[in-house]
Amino acid sequence: MSQSAHFLGKDLIGLEQLEAEQIRAILDTAEPFKEISERAIKKVPVLRGKTIVNLFFEASTRTRISFEFAEKRLSADTVNIASTGSSVQKGETLVDTARNLEAMRIDMVVIRHGSSGAARFLAERIPSNVINAGDGRHEHPTQGLLDILTIRDHRGDLNGQRICIVGDVLHSRVARSNIWGLTKLGAEVAVCAPRTLLPRDIQDLGVTVFGRIEEAIEWADVLNVLRLQLERMQAGFVPSLREYNRFFGVTSERVENAPRDLLILHPGPMNRGVEIDSDVADGPHSVILDQVTNGVAIRMAVLYLLAGGMPEKAESAKHGE
Numbered sequence: 001m002s003q004s005a006h007f008l009g010k011d012l013i014g015l016e017q018l019e020a021e022q023i024r025a026i027l028d029t030a031e032p033f034k035e036i037s038e039r040a041i042k043k044v045p046v047l048r049g050k051t052i053v054n055l056f057f058e059a060s061t062r063t064r065i066s067f068e069f070a071e072k073r074l075s076a077d078t079v080n081i082a083s084t085g086s087s088v089q090k091g092e093t094l095v096d097t098a099r100n101l102e103a104m105r106i107d108m109v110v111i112r113h114g115s116s117g118a119a120r121f122l123a124e125r126i127p128s129n130v131i132n133a134g135d136g137r138h139e140h141p142t143q144g145l146l147d148i149l150t151i152r153d154h155r156g157d158l159n160g161q162r163i164c165i166v167g168d169v170l171h172s173r174v175a176r177s178n179i180w181g182l183t184k185l186g187a188e189v190a191v192c193a194p195r196t197l198l199p200r201d202i203q204d205l206g207v208t209v210f211g212r213i214e215e216a217i218e219w220a221d222v223l224n225v226l227r228l229q230l231e232r233m234q235a236g237f238v239p240s241l242r243e244y245n246r247f248f249g250v251t252s253e254r255v256e257n258a259p260r261d262l263l264i265l266h267p268g269p270m271n272r273g274v275e276i277d278s279d280v281a282d283g284p285h286s287v288i289l290d291q292v293t294n295g296v297a298i299r300m301a302v303l304y305l306l307a308g309g310m311p312e313k314a315e316s317a318k319h320g321e
């Protein structure tokens, strides 16, 4: 693959920086890569010889494992580093950690970090490609892309689709990536949450705001239900989890009484019985596990494009050509 023809540039920090054409190209590139994960031998030589470091400073199940599967299925060599068990625990800085990894001749870094801006900070200081796997409240671009791919799989063209993001928008990097990506593709986007869980500037992002779940469900074709990020909350954002479920929970009664056939997404991990009831999460409207499956293909597409691959060559790349 050519290193000069970088379709996405050097890094993927957020969907805010991407053009609609680039977002569509990532989705289209993911399509042929989906099939690799269905094979008995799930491996193609697309990233053979590349070394990728997965640097996770916050907990993760889906994103970390999905990146690792994507890297291995494209034949990259991978190393996983968590803050626990590394010299970060002794006080080593992010940049020193990354520079030491660079000294071992790596090619890409996938980073999850609790601070908004950490991925960009790193990308500006090291020559390797940097992929943001979630930074504070800022963005989680591959989650946004896999959500959009899942909606497109089930509903077709995003243009004119009405997608409501329900829940803890204030603490959510997933919400921001969804808003940037979906609006660029022509979808109508709304948010629904108690005022205490909405950023003050949310309307500047071009979204409609609903304060009542009933209004949101009346309006929407798709609900993307967010986790209440209890670990980022001091007391006082919601009176109680029970009350939150009563006023904002996505319950089977609300979904079944909706005027349209709702598609239900959730990025995970879920607080069952808080923001979403189990019978909705596991029910016929839910595409939550499709999101997880699509996550591997999206991450393969991003890795391939950042390594210099071209969207129109993805079909032949999947056949090892």
Ligand code: CP
Pocket: 059, 060, 061, 062, 063, 064, 134, 140, 143, 267, 268, 269
């Ligand atoms: N959706 C998501 O980012 O999940 P993890 O925190 O498990 O990676």
